[in-house]
Amino acid sequence: MTDHDDTRDTRDTRDAQREYDAHALSGAYAVDALDDLERARFEEHLRQCPDCRAEVDSLRETAAALSTDAVEPPAGLRADVLAGIEAIRPLPPLTEHGRNQPAPVERPRRPWLLGTGPMLVAAALVLVALVSTAWLRPWAGDDEPGEMTATERVLAADDADRIVQRFPDGSRATVVFSRSEGRAVLLTEDMALAPDGSDYQLWLQAPQGSPVSAGLMPDQADATVLLEGDASRATWVGITVEPDGGSAQPTTDPIAAFDLPT
Structure with missing residues (x-):
């Protein structure tokens, strides 16, 4: 393989990873956890991605439904959420290009994920938004910042x-x-x-x-x-x-x- 082929493969891999990362921001966007710059970038992606639009609509409906009833959180919920951060990884919606995207790593399921009720669902939704914002921002790294629009x-x-x-x-x-x-x-x-x-x-x-x-x-x-x-x-x-x-x-x-x- 020539150096030109290696460069092209590296660029294709980087482009595929950036597309994957953009998909994973749908949770943060749905709960308004992106700043103006992130929001503008994701909306550019959203215009051309029906899968992410469907994902965002679904998450907004879920958040709206959860917000209708005030529920007192269990005393140990915060500790449980913090303890379970490593077991939750935000995944993008499945697309027709899914087979080219990195496969999610299977992790053991924690017992506390199985039956803590509506507040756990709400906490998980917010957790997905925060983790995806901090962990999967393609423009926040120091490797190749890219030119701003x-x-x-x-x-x-x-x-x-x-x-x-x-x-x-x-x-x-x-x-x-x-x-x-x-x-x-x-x-x-x-x-x-x-x-x-x-x-x-x-x-x-x-x-x-x-x-x-x-x-x-x-x-x-x-x-x-x-x-x-x-x-x-x-x-x-x-x-x-x-x-x-x-x-x-x-x-x-x-x-x-x-x-x-x-």
Whole structure:
């Protein structure tokens, strides 16, 4: 085998491992245990992975069901959870590429895992989130940090400002803005989709002139969108409902407006 073949095999193995690691973050994402940078990376993966979307939906339903009834935890639960950390390893959802992924190591099952009731299930869900966040972050190692995307640079910028707007239905939109990067990122949570035949369009407003289009939002309730254009001198970010495909200038009043710090 040539050196070129060895390099390609190493790269393919690394890429497969990164995909495996991304799958394993579904538990942490479902319980909102990721920071902004991790969340942006995982959502990029989530858009193209139906298995992880199904996994996240299932975990959120489980967490919601467990949160309906207040239960006093047993006195020894914390000690049991800490004692059992080594026996629990978060695994990604099975995908069609599963046969190429590292096989999980079988470990002996601890007796305390068998019958401690609903609180154990809740504790295990949180434990999966914490362990997968700390143990399986492909970008947290020192080997090959990788180049950050424009979105990640904005979210991680020292001068990043966050402007949050909540909607009456409980959804939320957040603009993260960095003067040093000259860019802005929009994060949405549970946001209603645009009406049929319409798109949500983003706008940047400079001190002078008319608003400039910053792109269209994807048809997703939870999205991370890097606004198009130079935002270094922008004073305002807006979202309007426009005809399908967008408009050259806003044709409706903004459904959300974010005043950027000067």
